[in-house]
Amino acid sequence: MSIIKTLCIFAKHLIIIKLLGLTLNYFERKIYTKKIEPYINKNLIKVIVGQRRTGKSYFLLQIIDIIREKFNDANIVYINKEDLEFEHIQDYLNLVEYAEDKQNPQKQNFLFIDEIQDIKEFERALRHFQTKKSWDIYCTGSNAELLSGELSTYLSGRYIEIKIFGLSYSEFLMFHSLSDTTESFEKYIRFGGLPYLYNLPLEKNVIYDYLKNVYSAILLKDVVSRHSIRNISFLERLTLYVADNIGQIVSAKKITEFLKSQNIRFSNNIVLDYLSYLCDAYFIIKIKRTDIKGKRILEIGEKYYLEDMGLRHALTGYKQNDISQLLENIILLHLLVNDYEVTIGKLGDKEIDFICDKLDTRIYIQVTLSLASEEVRKREYGNLLAIKNNYKKIVVTTDEYKVDSVEGIDTLNIRDFLMNFR
Numbered sequence: 001m002s003i004i005k006t007l008c009i010f011a012k013h014l015i016i017i018k019l020l021g022l023t024l025n026y027f028e029r030k031i032y033t034k035k036i037e038p039y040i041n042k043n044l045i046k047v048i049v050g051q052r053r054t055g056k057s058y059f060l061l062q063i064i065d066i067i068r069e070k071f072n073d074a075n076i077v078y079i080n081k082e083d084l085e086f087e088h089i090q091d092y093l094n095l096v097e098y099a100e101d102k103q104n105p106q107k108q109n110f111l112f113i114d115e116i117q118d119i120k121e122f123e124r125a126l127r128h129f130q131t132k133k134s135w136d137i138y139c140t141g142s143n144a145e146l147l148s149g150e151l152s153t154y155l156s157g158r159y160i161e162i163k164i165f166g167l168s169y170s171e172f173l174m175f176h177s178l179s180d181t182t183e184s185f186e187k188y189i190r191f192g193g194l195p196y197l198y199n200l201p202l203e204k205n206v207i208y209d210y211l212k213n214v215y216s217a218i219l220l221k222d223v224v225s226r227h228s229i230r231n232i233s234f235l236e237r238l239t240l241y242v243a244d245n246i247g248q249i250v251s252a253k254k255i256t257e258f259l260k261s262q263n264i265r266f267s268n269n270i271v272l273d274y275l276s277y278l279c280d281a282y283f284i285i286k287i288k289r290t291d292i293k294g295k296r297i298l299e300i301g302e303k304y305y306l307e308d309m310g311l312r313h314a315l316t317g318y319k320q321n322d323i324s325q326l327l328e329n330i331i332l333l334h335l336l337v338n339d340y341e342v343t344i345g346k347l348g349d350k351e352i353d354f355i356c357d358k359l360d361t362r363i364y365i366q367v368t369l370s371l372a373s374e375e376v377r378k379r380e381y382g383n384l385l386a387i388k389n390n391y392k393k394i395v396v397t398t399d400e401y402k403v404d405s406v407e408g409i410d411t412l413n414i415r416d417f418l419m420n421f422r
Contacts, residue, residue, distance in 0.1 A: 050164035051282035092125035166193030169418035192310025211314035222281035
């Protein structure tokens with residue numbers, strides 16, 4: 001790709017907005033604007049969730065721009081709980097008072113609340129606003145348990161949730177003005193997809209220092225403070241264990257036994273609780289297994305993955321020997337970004353890396369570093385051929401040479417998959 005073409009793409013996606021007296025730049029993330037546009041100005045509260053620093057705040061800016069284009073009389077009220085200007089909004093009563101003071105009955109009113117979980121009993125204010133039907137409401141949050149619990153209790157059926165992930169591979173290229181090359185893909189694997197990296201040089205020491213600070217913020221604000229955890233050292237050891245074992249079958253008993261070998265003793269229940277806290281903070285992702293033959297979800301043998309590869313490497317270091325696990329994690333994130341429900345398949349003694357369901361579509365995916373070995377080809381294609389149905393089956397690999405379809409199974413290069421599979 002030429003430098004001129006790259007700069008044109010860069011300029012096309014870089015948007016400038018003025019908000020609260022500031023001029024802010026952002027890149028449009030179209031995959032998410034397409035998801036939320038059908039719900040704009042509808043009587044549903046829009047809840048935008050995701051890990052800290054995945055771009056939820058800037059996504060709100062995109063929504064504000066869309067609203068300003070559609071509604072000439074839009075009255076936009078914006079609250080950012082990370083800004084000291086809004087420090088006085090501590091609870092639901094403060095929130096109601098502030099919003100109603102800013103409301104304009106002669107216009108269409110839109111309320112944006114960033115990091116709403118920092119407002120005590122926020123759900124009571126949201127229920128009040130929706131009862132009045134005087135606001136179109138958008139809010140962001142960084143804790144799944146807090147948001148889903150309170151909202152499902154007070155606003156069941158009256159809100160829509162959209163999850164924001166870190167940058168997909170194509171977004172990573174756009175943000176960093178890169179073309180699709182092996183070198184660019186390696187940078188994506190090493191540094192991950194947090195949008196703020198756009199502001200930093202893609203150098204290991206700089207990036208990992210920043211990511212360690214993000215990790216600390218997630219652990220302290222969204223796990224330790226939220227759940228009043230005292231043994232932070234144990235939490236950190238558990239986090240490192242999961243980061244080191246992404247894509248491996250994990251059980252509380254297995255983790256407990258490992259930690260016991262390190263002279264760390266905690267019960268299985270505490271391990272399970274802490275894992276759930278890390279999931280709620282959007283730091284790790286739990287993927288369950290499906291018995292393909294019995295068509296049921298298995299209650300044991302789940303796997304854990306990380307929401308961002310860069311955070312993983314900031315903690316454990318980048319290990320080339322782990323590349324197969326990393327590729328699997330990246331494929332999973334791409335599937336989740338594209339709204340697939342994903343489980344791991346079990347068929348007798350065989351395992352299918354991912355079963356992907358969306359509406360009435362099902363796809364089976366195997367991920368492997370290379371198909372150069374006859375043994376690997378036999379295993380990867382053989383596992384898929386053992387599934388006796390007509391759903392689409394794909395093997396994803398880093399091999400760059402073209403491979404013909406094998407008994408109906410497509411073989412895709414991982415970069416092609418990440419750029420084109422939806």
